[in-house]
Amino acid sequence: MANLTTNFIGIKSPNPYWLASAPPTDKEYNVVRAFKAGWGGVVWKTLGAEGPPVVNVNGPRYGAIWGADRRLLGLNNIELITDRPLEVNLREIKQVKRDWPDRALVVSLMVPCDEESWKAILRHVEDTEADGVELNFGCPHGMSERGMGSAVGQVPEYIEMVTRWVKQHSRMPCIVKLTPNIADIRKPAEAAKRGGADAVSLINTINSITSVNLDTFSPEPMIDGKGAHGGYCGPAVKPIALNMVSEIARSPDTQGLPISGIGGVTTWRDAAEFLTLGAGNVQVCTAAMTYGFGIIKELTAGLSQYMDEKGFASVDQLVGRAVPNVTDWQYLNLNYVAKAKINQDLCISCGRCYAACEDTSHQAISMSADRKFEVIDEECVACNLCVNVCPVQDCITMEPMAKGTVDPRTGETVGDYANWTTHPNNPMAKAAE
Amino acid sequence: MSNSPTTPGIVANRLRAEDYARHFDDLYPDYDPHEAMVAADRCYFCHDAPCITSCPTEIDIPLFIRQIQAGQPEAAGKTIFNQNILGGMCARVCPTETLCEGACVREAAEGKPVEIGRLQRYATDRLMARNAHPFTRAAPTGKHVAVVGAGPAGLACAHRLALHGHDVTIYEAREKPGGLNEYGIAAYKTAHDFARAEVDWLMQIGGITLQLGWKLGVDGTLADLRAGHDAVFLGIGLAAVNALGVAGEALQGTRDAVDFIAELRQTGDLSTLPVGRHVVVIGGGMTAVDASVQSRLLGAEHVTMVYRRGREHMAASDHELGHAANAGVKIITNAMPVAIHANGALREVEFAYTHQGPTGLEPTGETFRLRADQLFKAIGQKLEGVPEGVTLDGRKLAAGADGRTALAGVWAGGDCTGGGEDLTVTAVAQGRDAAENIHASLTGAGA
Numbered sequence: 001m002a003n004l005t006t007n008f009i010g011i012k013s014p015n016p017y018w019l020a021s022a023p024p025t026d027k028e029y030n031v032v033r034a035f036k037a038g039w040g041g042v043v044w045k046t047l048g049a050e051g052p053p054v055v056n057v058n059g060p061r062y063g064a065i066w067g068a069d070r071r072l073l074g075l076n077n078i079e080l081i082t083d084r085p086l087e088v089n090l091r092e093i094k095q096v097k098r099d100w101p102d103r104a105l106v107v108s109l110m111v112p113c114d115e116e117s118w119k120a121i122l123r124h125v126e127d128t129e130a131d132g133v134e135l136n137f138g139c140p141h142g143m144s145e146r147g148m149g150s151a152v153g154q155v156p157e158y159i160e161m162v163t164r165w166v167k168q169h170s171r172m173p174c175i176v177k178l179t180p181n182i183a184d185i186r187k188p189a190e191a192a193k194r195g196g197a198d199a200v201s202l203i204n205t206i207n208s209i210t211s212v213n214l215d216t217f218s219p220e221p222m223i224d225g226k227g228a229h230g231g232y233c234g235p236a237v238k239p240i241a242l243n244m245v246s247e248i249a250r251s252p253d254t255q256g257l258p259i260s261g262i263g264g265v266t267t268w269r270d271a272a273e274f275l276t277l278g279a280g281n282v283q284v285c286t287a288a289m290t291y292g293f294g295i296i297k298e299l300t301a302g303l304s305q306y307m308d309e310k311g312f313a314s315v316d317q318l319v320g321r322a323v324p325n326v327t328d329w330q331y332l333n334l335n336y337v338a339k340a341k342i343n344q345d346l347c348i349s350c351g352r353c354y355a356a357c358e359d360t361s362h363q364a365i366s367m368s369a370d371r372k373f374e375v376i377d378e379e380c381v382a383c384n385l386c387v388n389v390c391p392v393q394d395c396i397t398m399e400p401m402a403k404g405t406v407d408p409r410t411g412e413t414v415g416d417y418a419n420w421t422t423h424p425n426n427p428m429a430k431a432a433e
Numbered sequence: 434m435s436n437s438p439t440t441p442g443i444v445a446n447r448l449r450a451e452d453y454a455r456h457f458d459d460l461y462p463d464y465d466p467h468e469a470m471v472a473a474d475r476c477y478f479c480h481d482a483p484c485i486t487s488c489p490t491e492i493d494i495p496l497f498i499r500q501i502q503a504g505q506p507e508a509a510g511k512t513i514f515n516q517n518i519l520g521g522m523c524a525r526v527c528p529t530e531t532l533c534e535g536a537c538v539r540e541a542a543e544g545k546p547v548e549i550g551r552l553q554r555y556a557t558d559r560l561m562a563r564n565a566h567p568f569t570r571a572a573p574t575g576k577h578v579a580v581v582g583a584g585p586a587g588l589a590c591a592h593r594l595a596l597h598g599h600d601v602t603i604y605e606a607r608e609k610p611g612g613l614n615e616y617g618i619a620a621y622k623t624a625h626d627f628a629r630a631e632v633d634w635l636m637q638i639g640g641i642t643l644q645l646g647w648k649l650g651v652d653g654t655l656a657d658l659r660a661g662h663d664a665v666f667l668g669i670g671l672a673a674v675n676a677l678g679v680a681g682e683a684l685q686g687t688r689d690a691v692d693f694i695a696e697l698r699q700t701g702d703l704s705t706l707p708v709g710r711h712v713v714v715i716g717g718g719m720t721a722v723d724a725s726v727q728s729r730l731l732g733a734e735h736v737t738m739v740y741r742r743g744r745e746h747m748a749a750s751d752h753e754l755g756h757a758a759n760a761g762v763k764i765i766t767n768a769m770p771v772a773i774h775a776n777g778a779l780r781e782v783e784f785a786y787t788h789q790g791p792t793g794l795e796p797t798g799e800t801f802r803l804r805a806d807q808l809f810k811a812i813g814q815k816l817e818g819v820p821e822g823v824t825l826d827g828r829k830l831a832a833g834a835d836g837r838t839a840l841a842g843v844w845a846g847g848d849c850t851g852g853g854e855d856l857t858v859t860a861v862a863q864g865r866d867a868a869e870n871i872h873a874s875l876t877g878a879g880a
Contacts (some may be wrong), residue, residue: 068474070467348539354480355480367481371481371483391542
């Protein structure tokens with residue numbers, strides 16, 4: 001049985017699944033329910049500075065997109081940081097940590113961008129004996145207009161400065177949560193590292209409008225006829241998050257910086273993918289908000305079974321396994337030649353591959369009068385679109401051509417590895433010597 | 434409920450009032466919007482989709498399903514009605530398992546096709562519920578066409594002609610329009626008087642006059658119609674029935690299944706409709722199934738459907754036969770009636786088992802008898818007279834693919850002609866296509 005316990009920047013938890021800082025972690029009641037269900041840790045919903053708490057809207061906070069059977073695919077929110085008094089949150093955090101010493105309890109923070117504010121809040125959090133802090137530099141709505149959240153996360157110099165204050169005024173491990181609403185995720189990660197962060201966590205939510213009400217011409221979610229952009233999360237954002245995690249994991253400037261992976265983790269498989277791309281653990285929110293805390297049983301059992309099947313004894317062994325295989329386009333092997341192959345026994349003759357290839361790609365699939373679909377190797381560029389639109393899994397596969405065989409499309413022999421950097425068509429190519 | 438299923442003889446009121454209501458309600462209720470979205474999501478939007486080619490009216494099925502997915506079932510309804518103005522009825526009565534759904538790639542893939550029929554009903558019901566006819570007539574052409582028969586072929590023909598601006602008079606022998614939709618289809622397939630509502634909705638196109646109680650050959654001749662109109666379309670159906678050729682078939686309790694079904698369809702309070710305790714139905718087509726199932730639904734204790742050949746030759750689909758079996762109908766194949774035994778009233782029907790001999794179907798010599806208070810004959814319908822001057826192709830009126838008969842200015846379609854399987858949807862296609870040909874002929878466009 002694989003060992004799911006993790007030690008993330010010195011914070012131990014019985015499994016790599018933490019609940020992200022969000023509504024599920026806003027108070028003791030929810031967090032205790034999560035721990036009873038089996039969650040490995042939580043990042044307590046973001047605390048603000050002392051004084052009157054923020055207020056939330058009193059209409060819809062969430063918008064969503066769904067599949068046909070109302071499967072929730074993407075969720076958007078305009079909720080702010082905790083709207084409960086600071087002292088109440090601190091009291092509950094202290095109590096929960098005392099009651100659940102084996103679980104990770106990290107506190108998310110967002111206060112104005114001055115050293116005194118950070119110093120003050122850190123002193124309060126240290127009193128709770130929480131395991132660490134996460135700096136919320138990601139929230140894209142409401143707080144950013146007040147110079148906090150993603151307004152900080154979008155300026156690497158601010159990230160570095162605030163992180164430095166936090167490390168200076170606290171002994172607690174510090175995770176910097178990054179916003180994806182920027183051009184290059186490596187820059188804020190580098191800034192966090194320079195500031196002394198122990199880890200980064202990503203992604204926070206993405207600026208979004210989920211839909212427009214075509215009767216009132218208002219963006220959703222709508223508050224009294226108006227709408228504001230919210231933060232997008234859930235299964236739909238996973239590919240974006242995976243890429244950003246991998247960028248940080250493989251960048252020479254941030255390599256080795258621990259990462260807590262966030263963004264659309266819904267099943268154990270999603271979590272495993274984040275881990276292989278360099279995340280040391282994962283944070284989950286939308287899946288819990290959609291299905292409740294009970295999903296943790298599938299998340300842990302599934303990861304455990306997968307690790308057993310693959311022979312991984314501990315989570316560490318899985319972390320980063322796919323990172324060496326993430327590269328830049330220019331290093332991809334241009335002498336790797338594949339051809340689509342349609343398994344006629346599995347084919348149900350829907351013709352989607354034909355329509356896609358004929359209308360939008362390379363006219364490399366033929367259709368007979370009796371609806372038999374076949375790949376024309378002379379035209380196939382192996383783009384994979386037919387595979388992706390085929391409704392039958394594994395009906396169309398990409399078959400690599402053996403070295404030494406001739407590609408009927410180009411008439412060229414399949415050769416050894418060679419990439420764009422040495423390709424004759426590349427004006428910047430360095431001559432192979 | 435003064436009687437019960439075990440009350441001897443042919444009696445009414447065998448069930449409780451709520452049983453009648455439940456038994457004759459919609460067999461497959463309408464989808465709710467969420468069910469429709471889930472069902473529509475299963476469509477793959479196939480290229481050159483096989484479901485379209487297997488529909489006699491060639492409805493663009495992937496398009497209408499996509500319109501449901503996109504939240505506009507009314508637009509989906511219009512896509513259907515463009516090809517098939519009786520798309521609402523076809524959604525209810527088409528043997529989809531042998532047509533569109535039989536061709537669905539998901540049938541091949543997983544034995545579970547997209548439920549095209551129910552989706553079609555969802556779309557057409559929603560458009561019809563708006564009670565605003567979706568088509569507008571072209572400018573009047575001044576041409577006047579006679580359509581004989583207000584069944585599916587005649588209605589489809591009349592609507593298409595009216596759409597093109599021609600004036601149409603439909604001459605119908607019965608008191609109500611609809612043909613088999615009104616008189617010949619099981620009640621639970623067209624619950625809540627849908628057949629009549631559909632005709633009323635169709636007539637909203639305008640330009641169509643309905644002349645009821647007018648019978649060809651009695652109230653006027655084909656020659657009269659030709660003289661008084663610019664064209665004539667014959668959609669006269671098959672008004673006569675085949676006989677068993679067994680002594681005693683005129684006995685009390687012995688009846689043509691089509692008459693029984695027609696009476697059932699026109700009976701407001703089904704508890705007043707008598708049915709036997711022991712019912713025997715002879716035949717292997719949809720009429721036999723509809724008579725058998727509805728006998729059970731009226732409270733008959735034992736209903737046996739007997740067909741002279743093997744199951745593979747039955748015109749009723751597997752789906753229909755399964756439905757009959759579920760309703761408690763016993764199905765016996767390879768048996769033909771040889772005698773009817775009476776004791777004042779009908780008492781037993783004697784059958785001989787059959788096998789395929791060198792010259793055709795032969796009795797094996799083994800016989801059996803079935804108790805019968807009531808015997809329904811459902812061994813096929815035939816033309817009731819041939820309008821003068823129209824030629825025959827076998828036992829049906831001869832008409833080309835464009836509906837033209839040998840007689841100038843006379844077109845024909847539907848069950849009275851050959852080609853197709855005597856389905857509502859086939860009749861609609863033939864009526865529609867004949868209308869297009871009449872239109873071309875009358876306006877000189879492309880004819």
